[in-house]
Amino acid sequence: MTITFLGHSGFLLSHGKWTVAIDPFLSGNPLAVHKAEEIACTHIALTHGHADHVGDTITIARANGAPVVAAFELANYLSEQGVESTEQGNPGGRIEFPFGWIAFTHAFHSSSYEGRYMGMPCGLVVSMGGVVFYHAGDTDLFSDMVLIGEFYKPRIAALPIGDRFTMGPELACRAAAMIKPEFAIPIHYRTFPPLVQSAEAFRPEGVAVREMEPGESWSLS
Ligand code: NI
Ligand code: MN
Numbered sequence: 001m002t003i004t005f006l007g008h009s010g011f012l013l014s015h016g017k018w019t020v021a022i023d024p025f026l027s028g029n030p031l032a033v034h035k036a037e038e039i040a041c042t043h044i045a046l047t048h049g050h051a052d053h054v055g056d057t058i059t060i061a062r063a064n065g066a067p068v069v070a071a072f073e074l075a076n077y078l079s080e081q082g083v084e085s086t087e088q089g090n091p092g093g094r095i096e097f098p099f100g101w102i103a104f105t106h107a108f109h110s111s112s113y114e115g116r117y118m119g120m121p122c123g124l125v126v127s128m129g130g131v132v133f134y135h136a137g138d139t140d141l142f143s144d145m146v147l148i149g150e151f152y153k154p155r156i157a158a159l160p161i162g163d164r165f166t167m168g169p170e171l172a173c174r175a176a177a178m179i180k181p182e183f184a185i186p187i188h189y190r191t192f193p194p195l196v197q198s199a200e201a202f203r204p205e206g207v208a209v210r211e212m213e214p215g216e217s218w219s220l221s
Helices: 057-064 072-080 145-152 169-179
Strands: 002-007 010-015 018-022 043-045 068-071 086-089 094-097 100-106 122-128 131-135 156-160 183-187 217-219
Touching (some): 018 122, 043 057, 057 072, 068 072, 072 086, 122 145, 131 145, 145 169, 156 169
Parallel strands (some): 018 043, 131 156, 156 183
Antiparallel strands (some): 122 131
């Protein structure tokens, strides 16, 4: 699997001919180095309906003919907006794809878009090319993260550390220690002034921290 960080909470996960874009927020993202038109992907997966996660989904889905994997209400909204193919889910659900699978987990947050309820906020577990990647979405710490770690055994966990809207570094350290991935990637920080501006305080015990720069790619086998 090759992991490309798009800035904020966005990633491209690639293996062979498959690429899953997660939370592709590029337009209006001061850290983004990619433009929406440059994104080539076969699938899009969203954690929740907030604008800093839905981002350029509609543009990218249309340009690539990519199905969008999202919570039921968010997927329905995107269909109404002209996204041709969606895969609806909800926490606990797992969907099989030619590249592997995507599972929805809990996230403690909210989910709305332009005042409309967008269903449950979620985390996503993506299995691709023999690597399991857990994207926690926007969330507080919750003790069931232990179960996510035990059940899915993610090798990588992308965890929000920006505080105010999600966990800050202290809580995120505890999350990483519960999930026990090999590597934790800090996300949802630095993008805007109210968020924590550095990952310095994110040093979980027993888990390697891999800070990624927007635009950076990292290949794991
Ligand atoms: Ni959010
Ligand atoms: Mn957010």
